[in-house]
Amino acid sequence: MKHFATGLMTGLSALMLTTTVQAAEPNDTLVLTLPKGDVAIALSSDLAPKHAERIKKLACGGEYDNVAFHRVIDGFMAQTGDVQFADMEDGYQPGRAGTGGSDLPDLPAEFSDTPFERGTVGMARAGSPDSANSQFFIMFQEGAFLNGDYTVVGQVESGMEAVDALAKGDGPNGAVSAPDRIRTATLAGGC
Secondary structure, eight states: HHHHHHHHHHHHHHHHHHHHHOOOOOOGEEEEEEEEEEEEEOTTTTTOHHHHHHHHHHHTTTTTTTBBBBBBTTEEEEOOOOOOOOOOTOOOOOTTTTOOOSSOBBOOOOOOSEEETTTEEEEOOOOTTTOOSOOOEEEOOOGGTTTTTTTTTEEEEEHHHHHHHHHHOOGGGGGOSSBBBBEEEEEETTT
């Protein structure tokens, strides 16, 4: 029995080592400072290089600072990133938040077989698959119906409790009347 238990523990240890998620490199780690703490997101430069690069560029330019989580649906996702209409310090337009993007062109879809699960970060878009620009969302729980139809751009590595604590939508389609914001968005490795 002792050999069986030792073998079982060795096997479990090996399994745990092979399924451990590797932390992203600092220059691929987006850090969002939210009202209830920091959120570290491993950007998927391998799965969605154009989208990851866009988020890094906007973060390094300070574009995401003070941008509202304009759409938060409890049990589904929290959406932010409208740098055009949702900057709560510079030109915030609650009625238009979620309809804008950046001054940069829209991106072509970079779909993958990576599933949407709790903590997955996806790119928001309009009807066209090639319309993602600056907005992104963080999943509160699994959303298989999004798989293959939205670009997965990252995964929360730590701080999901700060996402869970965001003000939830109280209006149509999850609109938030008194939204929380990204205080700052930076790269762990610096810009």
